[in-house]
Amino acid sequence: MGLLERPGERSGVVQPGLPVLPPGTERHPVPGGGSRAVRLAPGDEVIVVDREGGQRGELLAFGRDGAADAGLIGARADIPADGLRAALLASRSGRAVADVLSRAGCDLADARAVALHGPESRVGDSVSFTAQSDALVVLAAPGGPMAPEAQDTPTDLILYVRRANARNTGLHLPPDPLADALIDHQINPGEAFVYEVPAGAYIQILDVQGRECSDFQAFSARSIDRGTAREVDPTATRSMTGSIYPMPGLHSKYWNTDLEPLVEIVQDTCGRHDTFGLACTARFYEDMGYPGHVNCTDNINAALDPYGIAARGGWPAINFFFNTQLDDTHAIATDEPWSRPGDFVLLRALTDLVCVSTACPDDIDPANGWQPTEIQLRTYRDTERFARSIGWRKIPEDDVQDTRETGFHEAFARHTRDFVEYQGYWLPNSFPNVGTLGEYWACRDKAAIMDLSPLRKYEVTGPDAxxxxQLCATRNVAKLAVGQVVYTAICAEHGGMIDDGTIFRLGAHNFRWIGGSDDSGLWLREMAETHGLNAHVRNSTDQLSNVAVQGRLSREILSEVFWTPPTQPTVAELGWFRFTIARIGGYDGTPVVISRTGYTGELGYEVFCHPRDAVTVFDALWEAGAAKGMQPLGLAALDILRIESGLAFAGHEFDDQTDPFEAGIGFTVPLKNDVQFIGRPALETRKASPQKRLVGLELDGNEVPAHGDCVRLGRVQVGVITSATRSPILDRTIALARVFVDHAAEGTALEVGQLDGHQKRLKARVVPFPHVDPTKSRAKGNYD
Structure with missing residues (x-):
């Protein structure tokens, strides 16, 4: 049966971001290792879907008397509920379920469960049951922490409930409040709502149905009392943050013209808002031929009138969820919002405020998806604590996830507050006490440690693994030995790259894929199903945190920290692109997997562990490395290192329109063998008739071009900058660029165009790359 939701579709327009469930159907995701409780009425159908395959489930049903009775759903319990009992202790969702069971008087002591799915279940396998009477059902997706050398990662199950008496009408109900709400008010389309918020309190603006805009304006209450109302100002905010609009993180505040911060954004699940145009006005509708149309500006004027704030013809506002952008001709364009049902922004008041929020009535263009709907406004006490977060989805249909902290976050947070969002996680950008250049030189001269936990890990197991x-990677995987790692590309049929990454071979039928994004893992799973292969592809990203220790002293540092059994190579014995299984200190120490890999061009290693052990691993490495001059390394310094070393980065050197040859990693496509893989025919054609090539550039001046700057020969564009930096070790500006093959010869004089591409030119010439250590002697451990 698979997943029940389908992309929304209307008049030939498919909208995966607005999934539609069958009438009367509810969806309850159960995280791997977690659980979920749902109440049933007679006739309700329960459907449990194994989302990634290979995940066992335990299902229990409790009657009104609190006794477990599988007969309530027409089933028979056949196993002890040990997995559920463990799940109740191991996760936040489990603790919430335990509270529900306790309040319902349910007895787990001798409860037995219905066994669902298991190691052989396929992606999308489902089982269903029908409630015979009122019941409380609990579903667990059992699984404990995965050891770094194991592949038993717990994955998600989906619990659907198809109600016998359908209660939903296709409209979404507001999700539960984040905490006890002080104000919980529905703003209907064409209305404005004014409210007061004390300093430190939180404001949640929630799009209930999706694709709806909400204007927001906030005034300093003190300024109103003085008779000189000061509200959030778009120009001041842009000037202070250096961005079109603030986002959670360091640059999160909205300012007034007195340069006083009024509010900061704490959470944002949408991440796409207006670029500070006016709230809709009477004039806008008049000019469109709709005189008298209700509008947000007039509504704001009416709401603020009791506060003595003068009316305006157009109110500047933060228009959350309104999708506007500047096109190439500098015209402001608008389209349907990106917001999905339940998306919200969470703000914190930095001073006492008077605020106004609207639900936009615009029904004459795509601004509200052509159908204005309600906005939910909630406020929370200043004593609540909410983590900073930017919403993350692997694919548009997915449930939103908060930006997470890696297992190593606590350890790196001792050294910096400069964290940026990267692929759904907070990662250090720089370490002010060391500085980006200090971090860089530590890696080049001694050693550096960095958090790479957001790399996506997928366990690929089974007889056809x-x-x-072999089908999906461009390398000859059959030649890969147990304990070996290979760097490869994964391509689509047309030869464009889906991702690059590394394959670890853990056994005859056991592999671990580590890539830059979930796209490649989802592609592997899709291809397994498409080709009918008996292989499981399960996400283990949250079971494996990893740091990289890079630099000429990295081997020495790791050798002091880790013990390996006689059946595994020691750190000193570990060859390039090999991995070993080790422990901190000795036989009973914390387990890790260590690979001799990296992203800096230096001798280096990556250390993988379970997130619960991450701080222990960091502390052991820091104790050994700090005495040798090891420093923490952030993303800013890493970017310099990888550009100098000619290492590809997704979205820069490659995308799904770029083949591995054009991305500068043609060595990952050995076409001399006869191994057939997805995209091979297209790559053979592309290699025989190349159009573009990745080259190195040296620039004469000190200015660093930006990704996307044009590369020109005279007035004609012949390429584009993919990455550029000022190289500290070379003391010159360097770049990677993709240019037409006719202009890719070493020594070719080119120019990088800025401004409009013609008014300003940076003189450059084609040089070999990598710019630093082209023979990779440093990565091989051969230092002068």
Whole structure:
């Protein structure tokens, strides 16, 4: 049966971001290792879907008397509920379920569960049951912490409930409040709502149905009392943050013209808002031929009138969820919002405020998806604590996830507050006490440690695992030995790159894929299903945190920290692109997997562990490394290192329109063998008739071009900058660029165009790359 939701579709327009469930159907995701409780009425159908395959489930049903009775759903309990009992202790969702069970008087002591799915279940396998009477059902997706050398990662189950008496009408109900709400008010389309918020309190503006805009304005209450109302000002905010609009993180505040911060954004699940145009006005509708149309500006004027704030013809506002952008001709364009049902922004008041929020009535263009709907406004006490977060979805249909902290976050947070969002996680950008250049030189001269936990890990197992990896990777996977790692590309049929990454071979039928994004893991799973292969592809990203220790002293540092059994190579024995299984200190120490890999061009290693052990691993490495001059390394310094070393970065050197040859990693496509993989025919054609090539550039001046700057020969564009930096070790500006092959010869004089591409030119010439250490002697451990 698979997942029940389908992309929304209307008049031939498919909208995956607005999934539609069958009438009367509810969806309750159950995280791997977690659980979920739902109440049933007679006739309700329960459907449990194994989302990634290979995940066992335990289902219990409790009657009104609190006794477990699988007969309530027409089933028979056949196993002890040990997995559920463990799940109740191991996760936040489990603790919430335990509270529900306790309040319902349910007895788990001798409860037995219905066993669902298991190691052989396929992606999308489902089982269903029908409630015979009132019941409380609990579903667990059992699984404990995965050891770094194991592949038993717990994954999600989806619990659907198809109600016998359908209660939903296709409209979404507001999600539960984030905490006890002080104000919980529905703003209907064409209305404005004014409210007061004390300093430190929180404001949640929630799009209930999706694709609806909400104007927001906030005034300093003190300024109103003085008779000189000061509100959030778009120009001041842009000037202070250096961005079109603030986002959670360091640059999160909205300012007034007195340069006083009024509010800061704490959470944002949408991430796409207006670029500070006016709230809709009477004049806008008049000019469109709709005189008298209700509008947000007039509504704001009416709401603020009791506060003595003068009316305006157009109110500047923060228009959350309104999708506007500047096109290439500098015209402001608008389209449907990106917001999905339940998306919200959470703000914190930095001073006492008077605020106004609207639900936009615009029904004459795509601004509200052509159908204005309600906005939910909630406020919370200043004693609540909410983590900073930017919403993350692997694919548009997915439930939103908060930006997470890696297992190593606590350890790196001792050294910096400069964290940026990266692929759904907070990662250090720089370490002010060291500085980006200090971090860089530590890696070049001694050693550096960095958090790379957001790399996506997928466990590929089963009798056809090798066949699947051979089908999807451009390398000859059959030649990969147990304990070996290979860097490869994964391509689509047309030859464009889906991702690059590394394959670890853990056994005859056991592989671990580590890539830059979930796209490649989802592609592997899709290809396994498409080709009917008996292979499981399960996400283990949250079971494996990893740091990289890079630099000429990295081997020495790791050798002091880790013990390996006689059946595994020591750190000193570990060859390039090999991995070993080790422990901190000795036989009973914390387990890790260590690979001799990296992203800096230096001798280096990556250390993988379970997130619960991450701080222990960091502390052991820091104790050994700090005495040798090891420093923490952030993303800013890493970017310099990888550009100098000619290492590809997704969205810069490659995307799904770029093949591995054009991305500068043609060595990952050995076409001399006869191994057939997805995209091979297209790559053979592309290699025989190349159009573009990745080259190195040296620039004469000190200015660093930006990604996307044009590369020109005279007035004609012949390429584009993919990455550029000022190289500290070379003391010159360097770049990677993709240019037409006719202009890719070493020594070719080119120019990088800025401004409009013609008014300003940076003189450059084609040089070999990598710019630093082209023979990779440093990565091989051969230092002068």
């Amino acid at each position: 090798e066949q699947l990896m």
